[in-house]
Amino acid sequence: MSALILASILGVLLLYLGLWGNKKVLAPVGIAGLLGTLALIQSGWYMDFPMFDHMVRFDGFSKAFNGAMILITVLIFLFGIDYYEKMKEHVAEHYALMVFSLTGAFLLTSYSNLLVLFLGIEILSIPLYVLAGGKRHSFRSGEAAFKYFLLGSFATAFFLMGIALIYGVTASFDLGKVQAFAGSADGGTNMLFLLGLFFTAIGLSFKVAAVPFHFWSPDVYEGSPTLVTAFMSTVVKTAAFAGFYRLVDMTAMPEALSRTLLVMTILTLLVGNIVALRQSQFKRLMAYSSIAHSGFLLMALLSNGGLTPQVLFYYTFTYALATVGLFIVLTLAKRAANGDENIRIFRGLFRAKPWLAIVTMLLLLSLAGIPLTAGFIAKYQVFLLALEAGFIKTTVFAVIMAVVGIYYYVLVIREAFTPAATEPVLVVAPVNWFVVSLCGLSVVIFGALPWLLAY
């Protein structure tokens, strides 16, 4: 509870600091505040204690996910020091909105009432609609914001409808009561209940960009400022999956929901990986790769074994580390190439900045899932889960899709290690160098010593 309050105050504080006009202090204050929040969460106060009249419950699960999301946000803020350097005004709003969005994410990982889930999604999303339009004079940015807002509202409507139906059947928003109903004989067959679950699942699938609710993500990723894209594809995705897991865990997985998830998993893996093959713009590539990774995460969700929360945590956190690093490298390369975002801009990276190229390779290998990187361990765990739950054919399919996935990551690695005709002039600020190296090293360390991330 104290963490929630501190985070909200931090957002307001950052807004006031913006009025004061010194943008140099924003990132340090933001980071200090986030670390304070992290300390409060890790201290374990009010753990496993129903708060706000049984609305929110912090447990080991939310503690781990919140910690991961805060750390990722800290990395993004560090990236922001350099990213917002040229921007004259409204810098504080960007930081503050991200903190507000993070507060919503906290609710998503720890709700014990469906209304709080709804609140969490809205608090998470509304700042993002604004952030997506952060480049005010850019047509693409405005388009992204509008598209995200419209489709997001649409999904929210579905979601609310689902909650209403569930309420209609169980006469409660409380997770415990819903769970009791789902466990009863009626739970697997009641049409209204199943329809309600179906609609809520649609709402959350939109947030995680699962096919067929993924159409917004490439355009929004491409149009938004890179830093916001990084935030969306890491923190937001982590939060959405945490929320999704709590929902799925509540329902005892009736046949209808399991079928729905299975179809979505297969479609997501297929579309994400196949369409990514044809992308030449790096941000769009990352958007489809993000969809593909949603497919693997959905598979873990679908299997719903005892280890699912650990696997989701490991997967989302290591995926987020790799993604943040890559978006920073993209920003640097993009500056050297005058705003071009084609993957060609990575050409000659190894000649220009050998260390940066090696780290980029590690990050991409992790996303591709090559052994001794965290991405490999993550995928392997998902396969184990799915096999244990008996999804043998789906696992075979996922393995094939993982191979397809390797192709487009290797293309980028190949670019980075091909000498360019004219060497790109990359300027790497020390703080960016630090964050990228940290990401690169941590995917290797967590890949070699995966138990460090067990909770």
Next chain:
Amino acid sequence: MVLLILLLLPLFTATLLVVTRPTNVARAIALVSSLVTLGLALWLWHTYTGQPVTVIDRDWVPAWGLRVLLGYDGTGLLMLLLTALMFPFIIAAGFKQDLRHPSFVNALLLYSQSFLLGVFMAQNAFLFYIFYELALLPVFFLLLYWGGERRRAITVRFFIYTLLGGLSLLFGIAYCVVQEPSHSADFSKLAALDLPFDVQVWLFWALFLAFAIKLPIFPFHSWQPDTYTMAPLQGTMVLAGVMLKMGLYGTLKFIFPIVPLGADHWRELVIWLSIFGAIYAAVIAFRQTDLKRLVAYSSLSHVGILTAGLFAWNTYGVSGSLYQAFAHAVLVIALLYIVGVVKDRVGSSEIGAMGGMKLKTPRLAALFLLVLLNAVALPLTQSFIGEWLMFNGLWQLENGGWITLAAVSTIVLGAIYMLYAYQRVMLGPDRWKLELNDADRHDHLFLIPLIAITLVLGVYPQPILDLVNGPVQQMLSTFTALN
């Protein structure tokens, strides 16, 4: 302890080379490191008593069966010896090749050596898989940076092809680990896993696909000729000399112990595919106009017979196959070296541009001929022993007569394309206006030890056969129990 040094020494030297980047002495450092590795491997052989050895046993991630379990038995030791013996030659071949950034080239070679040694000493399926995939990365960069003109597309194809196999293997391992009651991925535990027949029938392909691509056998071979041709000479030597033996060793470690029923079910198909591939490659090799590509197809042809011998699944077949794996490594490295020398002299590896070289370079021609004798499996060479054992093994099968007849025909075809190539390169009228340099001291130092190994082991094969006999008998006993 020696085993651990064996694994870490190349890794350490490679990292040293990357960090300090010496230009002039990089090759010398790498060569010394590989010679020390060879010494250590020979020491292991010397102290080997015939019993499987486990050196290190540490938990890594027990929940998924991942353990650091290093050790070796006779077959593993043979592969370790092979790797340790080939790498000094592979590195020495670089002394004549003036590649850019020699420190990086040698570092990558040493990394691949370390990972390959890791593959052959891993006694845990998951650990095996990790080394198996890691060994791919150095070759990927060798190919991408120092390869021929069409390297960009070919590198990616090679990478994807091998990873497809790798992930399929991972899936197989994951399936086995889930089935294993204590969730262990140790080979010894997995071998005790008694999977039902209808599972083994498909699990066989999940596991074997990786090795079928790595070897490669028909129809999984399409990456091989291009990759072998486009890779830099040393890269091809690693791929053909050592790396494809991972496929052979993997088949021994995974297929026969874990899915014996599946292997028995598909055995005949695999044998026919291999032999068909061997004949097909031999015919194509005859038509090649590029010397390096010819070697690539000849390797494909040899590997086909190798796999068939392995799947004969009796004492003769399996020991012959392992013996031939050794012979093939020696042979292919010598052949590739000669291709490099000839290309160096003539300026191209097109066979059409050659001819009549014997008049200018008699000593090189003589060395080439000696190597060729091994390639066509003439008696008193190493290949003869290997091939003879394998044919014996194949003969004992049902329909053994037909299978052996088909397999023997590749020897005849092999002699035809090899001698035809020799004729086109070395014999014929003198068409060289300029002087061509004959084989120099370096060439002699490189080729004569290889030829000596071929002849010595061709006359006295017993040490190697003794080495593999124990594990082979043990493996076959499970098969006999099956019937």
